[in-house]
Amino acid sequence: MAEYKTKQREMILDYMIKNKDIHVTADMIINYFKLHGTPIGKTTVYRNLDKLVADNVVRKFTIDDGVSACYQYAADGSGCMEHYHFKCSECGNLFHVHCDFMNEISEHVYKEHGFVIDSSKTVFYGLCEECRNKGKRGEKIKAR
Amino acid sequence: MAEYKTKQREMILDYMIKNKDIHVTADMIINYFKLHGTPIGKTTVYRNLDKLVADNVVRKFTIDDGVSACYQYAADGSGCMEHYHFKCSECGNLFHVHCDFMNEISEHVYKEHGFVIDSSKTVFYGLCEECRNKGKRGEKIKAR
DNA sequence: TTGCGTGCAAAGGTTTTGCATGGCA
């Protein structure tokens, strides 16, 4: 069960930490290192992400339509444990909302429904303010 | 833009209504009809589901690890518009929670954060009461 | 008859697996 410290492993973890504020995809990681002249095989990226997820160092999300998973560094105790994610179905932006009220949700759900919410895995879907103001006219930005 | 009423379309809709309480995958639908001696091409299943989603008759979810999407019949006005979904990461069960408190969430998020939640698309992840009581011993049931 | 619906086969994209090589300890 020994674990070696490799250059790739370190690079990937560094990348995750540096981008702790956003959700990144496996593809983004692969491309980043390719563009920076230090390509990492996609197999390696996937396997390291899996390992980081298993070790609870990184969280895995499935955003929206299930096309490609998203990963995010989870600084235990100080990262995304304490806030919720909102994903706008229109523009695709992801918002990190840190708000005390949201904690009441967890409390209520736990007391009344016996369910312990893992806020770091939960994503709210809906419409952000900007897109709502734009009305129905906004064109989908995403390709598909 | 005329729409024909076909046997397959009807069968799929019937299936969705009959299973309105659970999230079904395209694969489940395909298999169901295959096993019942009335196979429907997967292309047809996907296309009809797409259409039903576009018509707001069926909701599309992306559960957990993004492997295969889930669909559920959405009885307009009386279905999943008014409650939230909780998915237990341990046993994989999906719970439909109808609770007034949950409506306050939408209200708060809208007023304070300008975000309109689509509760029918939002899934909370966490641990259900049963699995929590079982402690850490529970084996994962899902294959992968 | 018209043209939408169906379904096979093939393509598409993401993720996983097999296997030989490379690199840490």
Next chain:
DNA sequence: TGCCATGCAAAACCTTTGCACGCAA
């Protein structure tokens, strides 16, 4: 040296697309 890690290629997986035929109206 012993093993784990890497990465190429190929497979697996779910979903979509192309195209010819079938069927509802």
